[in-house]
Amino acid sequence: VSLDWLNQQNIIDKEIELTNYLISNLRKLNKIKLFLPKDGTKCVGVVSIGVDGYISDEVGQILNDEFDICVRTGFHCAPLVHDFIDSKIYNGTVRISLGYFNSKEDIDVLIKALNSL
Secondary structure, three states, X not given: OHHHHHHHOOHHHHHHHHHHHHHXXXXXXXXXXXXXXXXXXXXXXXXXXXXXXXXXXXXXXXXXXXXXXXXXXXXXXXXXXXXXXXXXXXOOEEEEEOOOOOOHHHHHHHHHHHHOO
């Protein structure tokens, strides 16, 4: 039954749509530094950011405590990568993950929360 449901859904197209919506809205926020691949088509479902004036752990804690939004923060088991992408000033990145069951409204709530920082 689960495989039947999965076969009936267009999961990748929805995740691409949500990812593009997230990125386009993040680009509108002045404090946000996006860490994206050069080829934007390779970014689906996961977007890493930094927020000027905050380290990643602070952003994650604020989003969790004040907005009930869960993200991952830090060096994500790849500390040497952060030298390469220049995210050490943020103590790593804030990693936003999207999936089929997320909505544009979820992203709007996240954007509003990030804009309040």
